[in-house]
Amino acid sequence: MTQVISVVQEKGGAGKSTLLIAIASLMVADGAKVAVIDTDPQHTLSDWAKKESTDVDWAVEEDDERLIPTLRALKKSEPAYDAIFVDTAGFKSAMAVYAINASGLVLIPSKATETDAKGAIKTFRHVTSVADSMDKDIPAYVVMMDVDPATNITAATLESLDDLKIPRLKAMCAHRTGFKEMMSTGRGPEGSAKRSAQTVLAEMQMGGLIDFYGGKDGKA
Numbered sequence: 001m002t003q004v005i006s007v008v009q010e011k012g013g014a015g016k017s018t019l020l021i022a023i024a025s026l027m028v029a030d031g032a033k034v035a036v037i038d039t040d041p042q043h044t045l046s047d048w049a050k051k052e053s054t055d056v057d058w059a060v061e062e063d064d065e066r067l068i069p070t071l072r073a074l075k076k077s078e079p080a081y082d083a084i085f086v087d088t089a090g091f092k093s094a095m096a097v098y099a100i101n102a103s104g105l106v107l108i109p110s111k112a113t114e115t116d117a118k119g120a121i122k123t124f125r126h127v128t129s130v131a132d133s134m135d136k137d138i139p140a141y142v143v144m145m146d147v148d149p150a151t152n153i154t155a156a157t158l159e160s161l162d163d164l165k166i167p168r169l170k171a172m173c174a175h176r177t178g179f180k181e182m183m184s185t186g187r188g189p190e191g192s193a194k195r196s197a198q199t200v201l202a203e204m205q206m207g208g209l210i211d212f213y214g215g216k217d218g219k220a
Protein backbone atom coordinates (compact mmCIF):
# COMPACT_ATOMS: atom_id res chain seq x y z
CA MET A 1 0.00 0.00 0.00
CA THR A 2 1.20 3.46 -0.84
CA GLN A 3 1.55 5.72 2.18
CA VAL A 4 0.71 9.39 1.75
CA ILE A 5 2.77 11.68 3.98
CA SER A 6 1.92 15.39 4.12
CA VAL A 7 4.07 18.16 5.45
CA VAL A 8 1.89 20.91 6.87
CA GLN A 9 2.50 24.02 8.96
CA GLU A 10 0.46 27.18 8.66
CA LYS A 11 3.46 29.37 9.46
CA GLY A 12 5.66 29.86 6.37
CA GLY A 13 9.41 29.25 6.39
CA ALA A 14 9.27 26.61 9.14
CA GLY A 15 11.13 24.03 7.06
CA LYS A 16 8.35 22.10 5.31
CA SER A 17 10.03 21.74 1.94
CA THR A 18 13.43 21.14 3.56
CA LEU A 19 12.12 18.33 5.75
CA LEU A 20 10.19 16.74 2.90
CA ILE A 21 13.16 16.81 0.51
CA ALA A 22 15.52 15.40 3.15
CA ILE A 23 13.27 12.53 4.23
CA ALA A 24 12.09 11.66 0.71
CA SER A 25 15.70 11.58 -0.52
CA LEU A 26 16.88 9.34 2.31
CA MET A 27 14.01 6.94 1.60
CA VAL A 28 14.93 6.84 -2.09
CA ALA A 29 18.52 6.05 -1.09
CA ASP A 30 17.13 3.18 0.99
CA GLY A 31 15.45 1.78 -2.13
CA ALA A 32 11.94 3.19 -1.72
CA LYS A 33 9.92 4.25 -4.74
CA VAL A 34 8.86 7.78 -3.92
CA ALA A 35 6.79 10.53 -5.55
CA VAL A 36 6.47 14.10 -4.33
CA ILE A 37 3.65 16.53 -5.06
CA ASP A 38 4.17 20.27 -4.80
CA THR A 39 0.96 22.14 -3.98
CA ASP A 40 2.69 25.35 -2.87
CA PRO A 41 2.60 28.25 -5.37
CA GLN A 42 6.14 29.09 -4.20
CA HIS A 43 7.35 25.92 -5.97
CA THR A 44 10.30 25.22 -3.66
CA LEU A 45 9.81 21.47 -3.92
CA SER A 46 9.29 21.33 -7.67
CA ASP A 47 12.26 23.66 -8.26
CA TRP A 48 14.35 21.11 -6.38
CA ALA A 49 12.79 18.10 -8.11
CA LYS A 50 13.22 19.64 -11.60
CA LYS A 51 16.95 19.23 -11.24
CA GLU A 52 16.28 15.49 -11.43
CA SER A 53 19.43 14.61 -9.50
CA THR A 54 17.49 12.19 -7.32
CA ASP A 55 15.36 9.27 -8.40
CA VAL A 56 12.10 10.77 -7.24
CA ASP A 57 9.00 11.28 -9.39
CA TRP A 58 7.31 14.60 -8.96
CA ALA A 59 4.18 16.52 -9.83
CA VAL A 60 2.74 19.96 -9.28
CA GLU A 61 -0.89 20.25 -8.23
CA GLU A 62 -2.17 23.70 -7.35
CA ASP A 63 -5.87 23.02 -7.74
CA ASP A 64 -7.12 21.84 -4.35
CA GLU A 65 -10.03 20.00 -5.92
CA ARG A 66 -7.60 18.02 -8.10
CA LEU A 67 -5.34 16.80 -5.28
CA ILE A 68 -7.34 13.68 -4.44
CA PRO A 69 -7.71 12.60 -8.11
CA THR A 70 -3.97 13.24 -8.63
CA LEU A 71 -3.14 11.10 -5.60
CA ARG A 72 -5.54 8.40 -6.74
CA ALA A 73 -3.87 8.26 -10.17
CA LEU A 74 -0.39 8.08 -8.63
CA LYS A 75 -1.51 5.30 -6.29
CA LYS A 76 -2.42 3.20 -9.32
CA SER A 77 1.16 3.32 -10.66
CA GLU A 78 2.92 0.02 -11.26
CA PRO A 79 5.15 -0.78 -9.50
CA ALA A 80 3.43 0.93 -6.62
CA TYR A 81 4.94 3.90 -4.84
CA ASP A 82 6.04 3.16 -1.30
CA ALA A 83 5.39 6.77 -0.34
CA ILE A 84 3.89 9.91 -1.85
CA PHE A 85 4.86 13.14 -0.09
CA VAL A 86 2.67 16.24 -0.33
CA ASP A 87 4.20 19.65 0.31
CA THR A 88 1.81 22.45 1.25
CA ALA A 89 1.87 26.23 1.47
CA GLY A 90 2.55 28.09 4.71
CA PHE A 91 -1.01 29.17 5.37
CA LYS A 92 -4.30 27.56 6.26
CA SER A 93 -5.91 26.33 3.06
CA ALA A 94 -8.46 23.98 1.58
CA MET A 95 -5.46 22.30 -0.07
CA ALA A 96 -3.98 21.48 3.33
CA VAL A 97 -7.30 20.00 4.47
CA TYR A 98 -7.39 17.72 1.43
CA ALA A 99 -3.75 16.77 1.97
CA ILE A 100 -4.27 16.01 5.66
CA ASN A 101 -7.36 13.99 4.92
CA ALA A 102 -5.53 11.85 2.34
CA SER A 103 -2.56 11.21 4.63
CA GLY A 104 -1.47 8.32 6.81
CA LEU A 105 1.08 10.56 8.48
CA VAL A 106 1.39 14.33 8.88
CA LEU A 107 4.69 16.01 9.69
CA ILE A 108 4.62 19.51 11.17
CA PRO A 109 8.02 21.22 11.01
CA SER A 110 8.87 24.00 13.43
CA LYS A 111 11.95 26.09 13.92
CA ALA A 112 12.90 27.06 17.45
CA THR A 113 10.97 30.32 17.53
CA GLU A 114 7.83 31.31 19.35
CA THR A 115 5.91 32.05 16.14
CA ASP A 116 6.85 28.69 14.63
CA ALA A 117 5.85 26.87 17.81
CA LYS A 118 2.51 28.70 17.85
CA GLY A 119 2.01 27.77 14.21
CA ALA A 120 2.90 24.15 14.99
CA ILE A 121 0.42 24.02 17.87
CA LYS A 122 -2.35 25.51 15.74
CA THR A 123 -1.49 23.18 12.88
CA PHE A 124 -1.55 20.13 15.16
CA ARG A 125 -5.00 21.12 16.41
CA HIS A 126 -6.13 21.69 12.85
CA VAL A 127 -4.93 18.21 11.82
CA THR A 128 -6.70 16.71 14.83
CA SER A 129 -9.93 18.44 13.92
CA VAL A 130 -9.75 17.41 10.25
CA ALA A 131 -9.07 13.81 11.32
CA ASP A 132 -11.89 13.96 13.82
CA SER A 133 -14.35 15.34 11.28
CA MET A 134 -13.52 12.43 9.01
CA ASP A 135 -13.61 9.89 11.86
CA LYS A 136 -9.99 9.03 11.14
CA ASP A 137 -6.90 8.56 13.22
CA ILE A 138 -4.14 10.51 11.47
CA PRO A 139 -0.84 10.51 13.35
CA ALA A 140 0.81 13.94 13.36
CA TYR A 141 4.20 14.88 14.78
CA VAL A 142 6.09 18.11 15.13
CA VAL A 143 9.65 17.91 13.79
CA MET A 144 12.08 20.56 14.97
CA MET A 145 14.06 22.17 12.15
CA ASP A 146 17.15 24.38 11.90
CA VAL A 147 17.87 23.81 15.55
CA ASP A 148 20.84 24.70 17.73
CA PRO A 149 20.14 22.11 20.43
CA ALA A 150 22.03 23.71 23.31
CA THR A 151 20.28 27.09 23.25
CA ASN A 152 17.68 28.53 25.61
CA ILE A 153 15.29 29.33 22.75
CA THR A 154 15.31 25.66 21.71
CA ALA A 155 14.61 24.57 25.29
CA ALA A 156 11.78 27.12 25.58
CA THR A 157 10.25 26.04 22.27
CA LEU A 158 10.34 22.36 23.24
CA GLU A 159 8.81 23.20 26.60
CA SER A 160 5.94 25.11 25.02
CA LEU A 161 5.13 22.08 22.85
CA ASP A 162 5.59 19.52 25.62
CA ASP A 163 3.48 21.51 28.09
CA LEU A 164 0.55 21.16 25.69
CA LYS A 165 1.41 17.49 25.02
CA ILE A 166 1.85 18.15 21.32
CA PRO A 167 3.42 14.96 19.88
CA ARG A 168 6.90 15.61 18.55
CA LEU A 169 9.91 13.65 17.46
CA LYS A 170 12.85 13.79 19.83
CA ALA A 171 15.23 13.73 16.90
CA MET A 172 15.66 17.10 15.16
CA CYS A 173 17.17 18.51 11.99
CA ALA A 174 20.04 20.63 13.27
CA HIS A 175 21.04 23.96 11.73
CA ARG A 176 23.25 22.77 8.87
CA THR A 177 24.27 24.38 5.59
CA GLY A 178 23.86 20.98 3.94
CA PHE A 179 20.07 21.42 4.14
CA LYS A 180 20.30 24.66 2.15
CA GLU A 181 22.66 23.10 -0.37
CA MET A 182 20.00 20.56 -1.37
CA MET A 183 18.23 23.34 -3.28
CA SER A 184 21.19 23.95 -5.57
CA THR A 185 22.34 20.34 -5.94
CA GLY A 186 18.88 18.84 -6.45
CA ARG A 187 20.07 15.97 -4.27
CA GLY A 188 19.33 14.90 -0.73
CA PRO A 189 21.26 16.11 2.31
CA GLU A 190 24.95 15.33 2.55
CA GLY A 191 27.56 15.34 5.30
CA SER A 192 26.38 16.43 8.74
CA ALA A 193 22.95 17.48 7.40
CA LYS A 194 22.47 13.92 6.20
CA ARG A 195 23.44 12.49 9.58
CA SER A 196 21.03 14.85 11.28
CA ALA A 197 18.14 13.99 8.94
CA GLN A 198 18.93 10.29 9.41
CA THR A 199 18.25 10.58 13.15
CA VAL A 200 14.78 11.93 12.32
CA LEU A 201 14.10 9.16 9.81
CA ALA A 202 15.41 6.53 12.25
CA GLU A 203 13.03 7.69 14.96
CA MET A 204 10.12 7.48 12.52
CA GLN A 205 11.28 3.99 11.49
CA MET A 206 11.52 2.78 15.05
CA GLY A 207 8.14 4.28 15.87
CA GLY A 208 6.58 2.34 12.98
CA LEU A 209 5.45 5.59 11.36
CA ILE A 210 6.67 4.76 7.87
CA ASP A 211 5.10 1.79 6.13
CA PHE A 212 8.11 1.26 3.84
CA TYR A 213 10.22 0.26 6.84
CA GLY A 214 7.57 -2.07 8.19
CA GLY A 215 5.16 0.31 9.85
CA LYS A 216 1.84 -1.00 11.05
CA ASP A 217 0.65 -1.78 7.49
CA GLY A 218 4.13 -2.34 6.10
CA LYS A 219 5.48 -5.31 4.25
CA ALA A 220 8.90 -5.65 5.91
Ligand SMILES: Nc1ncnc2c1ncn2[C@@H]1O[C@H](COP(=O)(O)OP(=O)(O)O)[C@@H](O)[C@H]1O
Pocket residue numbers: 009011012013014015016017018019044090145146147173174175176177179180
Ligand atom coordinates in the same frame (compact mmCIF):
# COMPACT_ATOMS: atom_id res chain seq x y z
N1 LIG B 1 17.91 22.29 9.38
C1 LIG B 1 18.12 23.41 8.67
N2 LIG B 1 19.37 23.95 8.58
C2 LIG B 1 19.57 25.09 7.88
N3 LIG B 1 18.61 25.77 7.23
C3 LIG B 1 17.36 25.29 7.28
C4 LIG B 1 17.04 24.08 7.99
N4 LIG B 1 15.71 23.85 7.86
C5 LIG B 1 15.22 24.85 7.10
N5 LIG B 1 16.19 25.72 6.76
C6 LIG B 1 16.07 26.93 5.94
O1 LIG B 1 14.91 27.66 6.32
C7 LIG B 1 14.34 28.29 5.17
C8 LIG B 1 12.86 27.89 5.09
O2 LIG B 1 12.78 26.51 4.87
P1 LIG B 1 11.68 25.90 3.90
O3 LIG B 1 11.88 24.42 3.93
O4 LIG B 1 11.70 26.55 2.57
O5 LIG B 1 10.35 26.29 4.70
P2 LIG B 1 8.82 26.17 4.25
O6 LIG B 1 8.75 25.14 3.16
O7 LIG B 1 8.10 25.75 5.49
O8 LIG B 1 8.39 27.53 3.80
C9 LIG B 1 15.15 27.84 3.98
O9 LIG B 1 16.08 28.84 3.66
C10 LIG B 1 15.87 26.60 4.47
O10 LIG B 1 17.11 26.41 3.84
Ligand SMILES: [Mg+2]
Pocket residue numbers: 016017018040042044045087088
Ligand atom coordinates in the same frame (compact mmCIF):
# COMPACT_ATOMS: atom_id res chain seq x y z
MG1 LIG C 1 8.02 25.23 1.27
